[in-house]
Amino acid sequence: MTLHIPFDNSYAALPPDFFARVSPVPVKAPSLIAFNADLAREIGIDGWDEADLAPVFGGNRVPDGASPLAQLYAGHQFGQYNPRLGDGRAVLLGETVGPDGIRRDIQLKGSGRTPFSRMGDGRAWLGPVLREYVVSEAMHALGVPTTRALAAVRTGEPVYRERPLPGAVLTRVAQSHLRVGTFQAIAATGDHDALQTLFDYAVARHYPDAADPALFLDAVMRRQAALVAQWLSLGFIHGVMNTDNCAISGETIDYGPCAFMDSYHPATVYSSIDRFGRYSYAAQADIIVWNMAQLASALLGLMPDPEAAVEPFTAQIHTMPEMIRSEWLKRFAAKIGISDPRAEDAQLITDLLALMEASETDFTNTFRGLIDGSARGLFADPTGFDQWSELWQKRLETEPDAASMMAQANPVLIPRNHRIEEMIAAAVEGDDTLFHRLNAAYAAPFEANEADADLRQPPRPEEVVTATFCGT
Ligand code: AMP
Ligand code: MG
DSSP states (O other), X not given: OOOBOOBOOOGGGSOGGGEEEOOOOOOSSOEEEEEOHHHHHHTTOBOOOHHHHHHHHTTSSOOTTOOOEEEOOOEEETTEEESOOOOSSEEXXXXXXXTTSOEEEEEEESBOOOTXXXXXXXXXXXXXXXXXXXXXXXXXXXXXXXXXXXXXXXXEEEEESSSEEEEEEEEEEESOOOBHHHHHHHHHTTOHHHHHHHHHHHHHHHOXXXXXXXHHHHHHHHHHHHHHHHHHHHTEEOSOOXXXXXXXXXXXXXXXXXXEOSBOOTTOOOBTTOTTOTTOTTTHHHHHHHHHHHHHHHHGGXXXXXXXXXXXXXXXXXXXXXXXXXXXXXXXXXXXXXXXXXXXXXXXXXXXXXXXXXXXXXXXXHHHHHHHSTTGGGSSSHHHHHHHHHHHHHHGGGOTTHHHHHHHHSOSOOOOHHHHHHHHHHHHTTOOHHHHHHHHHHTSTTSOOGGGHHHHSOOOGGGOOOOBOOOO
16 A cells, blocks of 8 residues: 545646745655644545655655645734745645545645745754644644644754754644735735635635625634634633734644743743733734734735725724624633623633732633632632632522533643643653653543643643744
8 A cells, every 4th residue: 555645736726926836855864753644534645554654744755646835925923024934944735625525735844945945944843843743733632723733754854953953844734824924925916816816715715605805804803713712711822923824714823932821821921032922822812803904904905996995994803802802701601611601701700810810820720620629729819719709609500511511611631831841852862752642642631531640730830931932
């Protein structure tokens, strides 16, 4: 048997200035770290031999039917517009349509230089590859729309960062790699037909019922509002919500300096380059609106009279904060066992969050601990919590299914930063045991498993991760 990927490539048929044709650059000694067989089957891959995997997913052998290319995109990075980003260290092999009828991209990341590499080497080191593998798969298991990890391969070559580090390639799968920044790049050319082509492509692929720019904008806003509310409900901080890292599909994409909060504070930032907290935990709800405004600006180019469309598009963007509030309320209400939240329930939630902030309690363990009563012990002074709890219990009188709801909304396990760092440090030394253990444990994040009790623990003071780094 040989590896069979039933490619059905549509992006490669778009206008040639949407991308650059380029193959992955071969590596010295590819060796397989992980292959996600379940995902492979889900997207229609079959017939593989173990021996096929490292050469293909390390980039040394381009599989039959692939049409490798690097995609053009632009983007606002920390608010600054960069007209030419593009896949500088990634190559789209092509797409498959799975047995479920869903079209998905298969992309190698860390696969060598492309015409968009600018000053970069086109490579990735092992740390960010394993981080994205573990965290994106954990997000999927947590029920969050996200790109997936199909494979990770060591290249057998060093990459040079502050020091030489082992190189690796991640293969990821996405409903598409269309970004807000893809629209920005094409809109900036002023070529109306090209923008229309991109728009029609995105509509057909993601929003077949939204063939009009206003409907499309609304559909993307809704998915992004739901996504960011879900991030907030899990304590997830993306870390670099530039418009090029914001997917039209509404999936979480481009895991770089991302992190899950341990103790709760709304201003939490981990990313070493986010010095002003633009992408802090709580700021995510505002920034996504800003990002959607950039999408709206790009879509103006589709309108017969762009000037006249500014006002209605602006009004549309102004509806987004309410969408986010409503998604947030739904998610957080579920976390405290309320199925059909009323406006006044927001107060109950924010009161709890204020107590958590004051006591710096662990976000994940506090919410999970509401189920078995262990949350109380996490508060420095339980008096405030007891008062809150009394009101909460009263509210739950009309919620017979509160406990099971809470068990589904509050994970036992999240990929904690100190575990991720520990996993990376071991893998750099050649030991992938923890990588595999974390993948297995995080696949069932709502199940309390005695064997994984250590993974529930917040970091000890000396284990606290204070900064995370981009994937470069
Ligand atoms: P990111 O913030 O990681 O999503 O990357 C932003 C931009 O930098 C994208 O255009 C990437 O392709 C590019 N980039 C990041 N790392 C590298 C690298 N090692 N070599 C070339 N380009 C890179
Ligand atoms: Mg990116």
